[in-house]
Amino acid sequence: MTVDMIMERLKKRYPPGKFESNDPFRVLISTVLSQRTRDEVTDRAAEKLFARYGTPGALADADVDDIEELIREVGFYRVKAPRLKEIARIIDNDFQGRVPADMDTLLLLPGVGRKTANCVLVYGFGLDAIAVDTHVHRISNRLGLVSTKTPEETEIKLRSALPKEHWRHINELLVRFGRDICRPISPKCGLCPIIDLCQGRRDTKTFV
DNA sequence: AAAACGGGGGC
DNA sequence: GCCCCAGTTTT
Structure with missing residues (x-):
């Protein structure tokens, strides 16, 4: 599954951060x-x-x-x-x-x-949930994981498209990815570690 | 659907 | 000096 490959590659590039389990x-x-x-x-x-x-x-x-x-x-x-x-x-x-x-x-x-x-x-609480911010929303659509208008819609669609094992990691991974590579404007596609898995790169001309 | 809230950091 | 930022609430 391509979404698994995306998550695995991003995990490799962005090791676990501070948000593991906390009060x-x-x-x-x-x-x-x-x-x-x-x-x-x-x-x-x-x-x-x-x-x-x-x-x-x-x-x-x-x-x-x-x-x-x-x-x-x-x-x-x-x-x-x-x-x-x-x-x-x-x-x-x-x-x-x-x-x-x-x-x-x-x-x-x-x-x-x-x-x-x-x-x-x-x-x-370590529960199964997906935190969708602007990065997760934008990148999920760019990659072609979902096709949605609102973050809530993205959250719902991702619940089906994304295996549960990835739910707790997707937010931090995509936030970091979105900050230094897959930026809102002028994404650095030349440095992208998952460019070959990106549907958006093929579908639009809005990427550098 | 759009505005408002805001000091700090990057360039 | 200008622009944007791990959203939410109010208009």
Whole structure:
């Protein structure tokens, strides 16, 4: 199967990173921080935040102004800081300090959409889920794995097209691949390790 | 369907 | 100095 070959080759090029298995609360908070923000910046801010507020109870009682100051560098901090506090409050008050482990409940939290919820399910709880961000959406379509208009549609189609063993790896693999090779504009097809497996390369002229 | 949110890093 | 970034919510 060609999708297996794609995943195997990408795994070879991009060895496992930080997102193996972690505390669900930290995965949740880190993932919200990471929205529209580069990882290096996200990691620094998350480190500072968790050093002071490491649990839902602690974060729920924090000053929003202090949270803002700690996460300023990730951007969108005036939106993210109150959301983080509210997320912590809800988890502390309504879920006995435990992050919910199902999609529908996670989506009730402010600042949590399908991508963030799926990251929590996969990286926080080790469940079978596929986190589709802009990279996964774009590249899955370029490669010809799916033909979809929205990330949610991509997630659903990938559930059929992608063997389960690859679900937990596809997000990080395609994000890294998308950042340095299969970029949104002017992808570096000349350096692409899976160019021979790419359907999009043959179907369009929008690739370099 | 489009706008708004944003400081930091790459070039 | 300009452009883009591991999305989500609101208009």
